Amino acid sequence: MEKFDVIIIGAGAAGLFCAAQAGQRGKRVLLLDNGKKAGRKILMSGGGRCNFTNLHTEPAAYLSQNPHFCKSALARYTQWDFIDLVNRHGIAWHEKTLGQLFCDDSAQQIVDLLLKECEIGKVTLRLRSEVLSVSRDEAGYTLELNGSVAQAEKLVIASGGLSMPGLGATPFGYKIAGQFGLTVFPTRAGLVPFTLHKPLLEQLKTLSGVAVPSLMSAEDGTIFKEALLFTHRGLSGPAVLQLSSYWQPGEFVTINLSPERDLGDFINQERKAHPNQSLKNTLAKVLPRRLVECLQLLSSVPECTLKQLNSRQQGELVEALHRWRVQPNGTEGYRTAEVTLGGVDTSVLSSKTMEARDVPGLYFIGEVVDVTGWLGGYNFQWAWSSAWACAQAL
Ligand code: FAD
Known part of the structure; x- marks a missing residue:
């Protein structure tokens, strides 16, 4: 059995960023994804140029049963923090309209940035990885994978919502929430x-x-x-x-x-x-x-x-x-929707750490949580902010 400090499921925007941050804080991180590429939605986003954040990010741009939940994470890791990171990687960007920031060249640059940050954090990234089961005992979380078993004290669910099944979306995160007795609000297609x-x-x-x-x-x-x-x-x-x-x-x-x-x-x-x-x-x-x-x-x-x-x-x-x-x-439904509304009830999570209050060591970040942004870079900013908040607590 392989042992890690943290296992993160989903190498999308939130999972990659959380893994990088946790790794750079000295944690041994295993990042799993069912796809053959990391950050597939990022690559497709913003017409191939990734609208990676919005200058006007503020809690009012997010829908949730609890509109206050997103405030803490958005305030602690802001659009300016991500812009700073993009600048440090030398990625040229421009404002298109309404505060929406896009890469000048390609969305691939944002994926490369995230992979580079993961590399700095010595993250173990495993693609084409199916999680067959998740169980919890005193040692933490044990995951049965296709061909191996991995264990970690902490488990982060960053598997996203249901939009665009063609890009690897699955109900995995909602199922795990259900397995551990957490409420999941009904989902529906958004930005569609x-x-x-x-x-x-x-x-x-x-x-x-x-x-x-x-x-x-x-x-x-x-x-x-x-x-x-x-x-x-x-x-x-x-x-x-x-x-x-x-x-x-x-x-x-x-x-x-x-x-x-x-x-x-x-x-x-x-x-x-x-x-x-x-x-x-x-x-x-x-x-x-x-x-x-x-x-x-x-x-x-x-x-x-x-x-x-x-x-x-x-x-x-x-x-x-x-x-x-x-x-x-x-x-048009999840087939073309950019996001999924609803998801894991924020009242069961800590807004500071994204940890499930009643299930120590289990965290939910990104789109799987019942926080959905407007069109225009707000959803990626939620992915970065929630991932960062979680990583500080791992
Ligand atoms: P995701 O990025 O969806 O990542 C989840 C990951 O989990 C995926 O890699 C998936 O393969 C993996 N996964 C799922 N199930 C499993 C499983 N069972 N086992 C292992 N891995 C699993 N937002 C913006 O802010 N700006 C934009 O320009 C923008 N453009 C978009 C364009 C398109 C076409 C789409 C579909 C969305 C766009 N969005 C945009 C929304 C944005 O992509 C999402 O809000 C964001 O990606 C959510 O990040 P996440 O990490 O929570 O989920």
Whole structure:
């Protein structure tokens, strides 16, 4: 039997960072992953450039049954700490939008950074490793692996959520939590595109590929002002991904397709200047033409000149564009979701160390925990912060 101080399951963002930190603090660490590569989601992230943190990271950007839980870890290992690490590794980066930081070159640089840090910490990394069973006695945790047995005083679960099974996601972490009597909140896909009911999808099909700035609101009042993208399956783009984390099946979302310009005022001004201009050409000055054509078909307002447009028709059109109410059919689910909402109940964990209060030596970090960030680097920052907090306690 091989003995270690700590075994960490999951060589994703949280597991790699925790292993490196614990190793550098002198712990003998075994890091296990079922995949053939470490950090597979990192490699896929940010369109291959990894949006590794967000300048505006703050607890309000995270969803959890206990919104206070993430505060301690985020305050102790901040976005500035990770940026400092990225700088020390000489990785060039840039801010894209809304505080989102990306590598200039490739997400591989973040994986290399983490592997280098693991190397400094003398971490034993074992890929293609299946954990067949986990048991606990006075000596700590014993893991039956494919072909060997390993034991450690402390066990860290960093196996992530259910999103993107194609990248190795499994319910392993939730099962271990259940095995040790810890509560796991129901999970659902987050940061995921909406699908639409067939008739609406059919009506919108000419819009596939069209992107517009938007202001989207959920029934609980949450609002995001970001781009909306029409797809052949439904609605996507940053605004939709963000809002999907706040949406429940059956609910409506309200979309303002012209958040920067009051279209009623715009039409009035245009009417004064060009009364014989067609409605279509007027709206196409400020909205994508394909969107205008499609929405005219959807509304009962016929094509006409501005002087022919009566106030009821104008009101109807403006309402449709500023307050378009859509009831999504569902989401694309874990197959394309960037994150998993829900997970291990934070009330059973210490927010300082991530250790299960009633199961000494058992820790949960990263996405497996019921803490989910917005789109834009917030989820990786939670992985780094929770991993760092845990590593200090190992
Ligand atoms: P993961 O990174 O998912 O790592 C879990 C690891 O555990 C995996 O390597 C998995 O193979 C392993 N594992 C699972 N089950 C087992 C098992 N039974 N045995 C052994 N190993 C197991 N967030 C951002 O902040 N910025 C982004 O740009 C961004 N882009 C994303 C793009 C995509 C396509 C996706 C899917 C997600 C993106 N995210 C992004 C979210 C981010 O990737 C996750 O929040 C983050 O990776 C969570 O880290 P983690 O270590 O908790 O889990």
